[in-house]
Amino acid sequence: MNKRRMPFIVFEGLDGSGLTTQASRLHEWLSSKGYEVFLTKEPTDGLIGSLIRSALRRELIIDPDTLALLFAADRTLHTKEISKLLNEGVIVISDRYRLSSFAFQSIEVELEWIRKINEKALTPDLTFIIDTPPLICLRRIQKQRFHMELYEEVDKLERIREVYHRLAEEERGVFLIDGNRPENVVSSDIFTILRDSGLLEGLE
DSSP: OOOSOOOEEEEEEOTTSSHHHHHHHHHHHHHHTTOOEEEEESSOSSHHHHHHHHHHTTSSOOOHHHHHHHHHHHHHHHHHHHHHHHHTTOEEEEESOHHHIIIIITTTSOHHHHHHHTTTSOOOSEEEEEEOOHHHHHHHHHHHOSOOOTTOSHHHHHHHHHHHHHHHHHSTTEEEEEOSSOHHHHHHHHHHHHHHHTTTTTOO
């Protein structure tokens, strides 16, 4: 493999949309073709990420501005790790990145301020927003776990989904993927978009 800067690919969407499944499937697909691939996620497993997860589970009560700052801080550390891997010739796939902050936190915090505190975040080469109706997402979540997290209410999820739709129109390299279909059909669309993007050309 060439050691030039490799593609950075991000998956976004509501909890329960299938984004984690699709990130894993892309990781497996690329790995099977001989690429060196690293799958990561946000919040990270670091100390700041642990605080965020506690807040999402409502174990730690903090205001929306502070939560937005914690996400930005966690992402700043995460970005350094991602940049290092990309420059070492590794394709990086992230299960959530900056658009999660834009979509989720902007329902309570001014979007322009969220953009400002995330200025040092990378712009992904491709972002796939797995678009699944909130009621379907909640049904899937209830099958997987007993507790509901901070944003997991239908009205909030509807608003977040609307922001994701706007971001898909405004941001570069963002694709809205219908997630209310069989997993293999969703994956097929993603693989096709990546192949057609030209990002993998010359990396063998």
